[in-house]
Amino acid sequence: MIARDTSATARTGSRASEWTVSVAGILVLLVAWQLLESVLPIPRYILPLPTSIVQSMVRNAGLLLANTWPTVIEALGGFVVGNWVAVGLAVMIVWSKTLERTVYPIAILFRGIPIIAIAPIMVLWLGNGYSSKIAIAALISFFPTLVNVIKGLTSVDHQALELLDMFSASKSQVFRLVRWPYAMPYLFAALKIATTSSVLGAIVGEWIGSEQGLGYLVILATDQYRASLLFATLAISTVVALVLFGLVGAAEHVFVRWHEETRG
Amino acid sequence: MESVIALDAVTMEFRAGRDGRRLVLDRVTFDARAGEFVSIIGPSGCGKSTLLRIVASLLQPTAGSVRVLGKPPEEAKAQRRVGFVFQDSLLFPWRTVLENVWLPFEIGHQLSAQTRQRAVQLLEMVGLGGFEHEYPYKLSGGMRQRAAIVRALCLNPQILLMDEPFGAIDELTRERLHLELLDICRLENVTTLFVTHSIPEAVFLSDRVVVMHTSPGRVAGVIDVDLPRPRDNNVRFAAPFQGLAFAVKNLLSEGAS
Numbered sequence: 001m002i003a004r005d006t007s008a009t010a011r012t013g014s015r016a017s018e019w020t021v022s023v024a025g026i027l028v029l030l031v032a033w034q035l036l037e038s039v040l041p042i043p044r045y046i047l048p049l050p051t052s053i054v055q056s057m058v059r060n061a062g063l064l065l066a067n068t069w070p071t072v073i074e075a076l077g078g079f080v081v082g083n084w085v086a087v088g089l090a091v092m093i094v095w096s097k098t099l100e101r102t103v104y105p106i107a108i109l110f111r112g113i114p115i116i117a118i119a120p121i122m123v124l125w126l127g128n129g130y131s132s133k134i135a136i137a138a139l140i141s142f143f144p145t146l147v148n149v150i151k152g153l154t155s156v157d158h159q160a161l162e163l164l165d166m167f168s169a170s171k172s173q174v175f176r177l178v179r180w181p182y183a184m185p186y187l188f189a190a191l192k193i194a195t196t197s198s199v200l201g202a203i204v205g206e207w208i209g210s211e212q213g214l215g216y217l218v219i220l221a222t223d224q225y226r227a228s229l230l231f232a233t234l235a236i237s238t239v240v241a242l243v244l245f246g247l248v249g250a251a252e253h254v255f256v257r258w259h260e261e262t263r264g
Numbered sequence: 265m266e267s268v269i270a271l272d273a274v275t276m277e278f279r280a281g282r283d284g285r286r287l288v289l290d291r292v293t294f295d296a297r298a299g300e301f302v303s304i305i306g307p308s309g310c311g312k313s314t315l316l317r318i319v320a321s322l323l324q325p326t327a328g329s330v331r332v333l334g335k336p337p338e339e340a341k342a343q344r345r346v347g348f349v350f351q352d353s354l355l356f357p358w359r360t361v362l363e364n365v366w367l368p369f370e371i372g373h374q375l376s377a378q379t380r381q382r383a384v385q386l387l388e389m390v391g392l393g394g395f396e397h398e399y400p401y402k403l404s405g406g407m408r409q410r411a412a413i414v415r416a417l418c419l420n421p422q423i424l425l426m427d428e429p430f431g432a433i434d435e436l437t438r439e440r441l442h443l444e445l446l447d448i449c450r451l452e453n454v455t456t457l458f459v460t461h462s463i464p465e466a467v468f469l470s471d472r473v474v475v476m477h478t479s480p481g482r483v484a485g486v487i488d489v490d491l492p493r494p495r496d497n498n499v500r501f502a503a504p505f506q507g508l509a510f511a512v513k514n515l516l517s518e519g520a521s
């Protein structure tokens with residue numbers, strides 16, 4: 001037990017120092033950017049200084065915040081809707097051979113359509129409000145999750161199914177007791193992808209038609225040649241995606257701890 | 265004595281290639297009587313696992329008759345009279361040892377203080393007392409296989425089918441597991457079919473050894489092991505044991521030539 005405790009401390013210790021290294025790396029990059037740009041003849045309206053981006057963030061804090069919430073709502077809404085439907089459909093497809101033969105090929109076909117090309121249609125159908133952006137973010141999250149969860153549900157060891165058969169387990173017990181836990185690591189891998197892509201979906205939707213959101217702000221800042229504001233908006237978008245990613249990672253840590261430990 | 269497992273001319277063909285068929289088991293006939301320990305030994309690919317799956321009703325034979333406890337095997341399975349232990353312990357990594365072991369109770373909606381107690385007692389019996397709440401990755405291969413055996417036995421099956429359960433376990437641990445297995449089979453009063461490709465393992469454990477040849481898989485002969493019970497590890501060094509092992513080896517190698 002003592003040995004285990006020290007190793008756990010060592011692990012958290014090394015994790016903390018990994019973080020320090022990553023943050024230091026980013027800081028070094030920013031400082032280098034600042035210094036290089038002070039020397040090199042790069043116009044500020046093409047690439048603003050990091051310090052002026054920070055200044056712009058402070059100066060436009062109200063504007064940025066007001067436009068962050070819509071994007072967060074759209075991305076989160078799309079994330080929840082898209083993944084929820086994907087998981088439900090994945091379970092149904094694995095459950096029923098008929099659905100596997102009918103619905104799955106259609107889903108794969110739709111996956112081939114570039115989402116960016118669907119975005120204007122969504123705005124056309126659903127209007128300029130939240131729902132069109134949620135729909136785009138949902139569509140973009142949907143396919144990786146569908147494919148991954150199907151893969152997870154069917155990745156179950158054949159012998160594990162035979163084992164449950166020996167205990168006369170019902171189909172729903174097989175799903176609940178074996179397939180679902182097996183699929184969890186696959187689900188979380190897909191959810192992590194979906195965090196960044198749902199933010200992307202929301203922003204793309206805002207480009208096409210919106211009076212608010214970070215995507216709208218990107219267009220606005222570009223039109224008005226406000227490079228610092230543009231970069232500040234990009235930074236905020238990145239933070240939003242990273243926070244979502246972090247939340248999913250934390251949930252994974254809670255729900256699929258066994259997977260990390262099995263891999264050592 | 266009555267036959268608990270009876271196979272009569274069991275034949276199994278698998279589809280191979282586009283419209284080819286491959287004969288994997290050719291008219292396999294043998295039986296196991298109540299409380300008997302019968303090993304099946306044969307070269308890799310001779311159909312031992314297939315045979316065990318047929319007895320477990322995980323596969324249907326192409327021809328021939330199988331009776332388990334005097335019934336069709338699917339009935340015996342449905343009544344949960346048959347336990348199966350695989351080469352891989354198949355403990356689920358997201359469940360503790362105890363949760364893994366009581367899985368069959370959970371599936372049968374039989375989880376109660378009483379059944380939990382039975383799971384704990386069986387774990388203690390195989391020396392896993394104190395490990396109930398550990399996750400499988402903390403256990404050695406031998407301990408995992410003990411847990412898998414306990415899981416197969418906790419529903420009180422009358423028949424235990426084991427498919428090379430100790431194949432991946434080091435020799436010293438394996439010899440201890442042999443003694444424990446014989447004890448537990450006697451106490452639980454099960455009839456055991458045990459697949460192996462180790463001659464000493466087959467002889468040490470069994471009342472009878474069914475020797476198989478391959479291509480197609482068939483029974484070459486059955487060797488009676490009349491060594492007294494209970495057996496201890498010293499038996500392995502005595503002349504009768506060596507003689508029986510030699511007999512099994514000879515019968516096996518007839519098929520290889």
Ligand SMILES: Nc1ncnc2c1ncn2[C@@H]1O[C@H](COP(=O)(O)OP(=O)(O)O)[C@@H](O)[C@H]1O
Pocket residue numbers: 278279288306307308309310311312313314315
């Ligand atoms: N489901 C299956 N479909 C087709 N061929 C199979 C199947 N299961 C086993 N076989 C073939 O049957 C033969 C016997 O396999 P198996 O029973 O696993 O042998 P053993 O356990 O003695 O090594 C092998 O050649 C294997 O490839």
Ligand SMILES: [Mg+2]
Pocket residue numbers: 312313314427
């Ligand atoms: Mg085998």
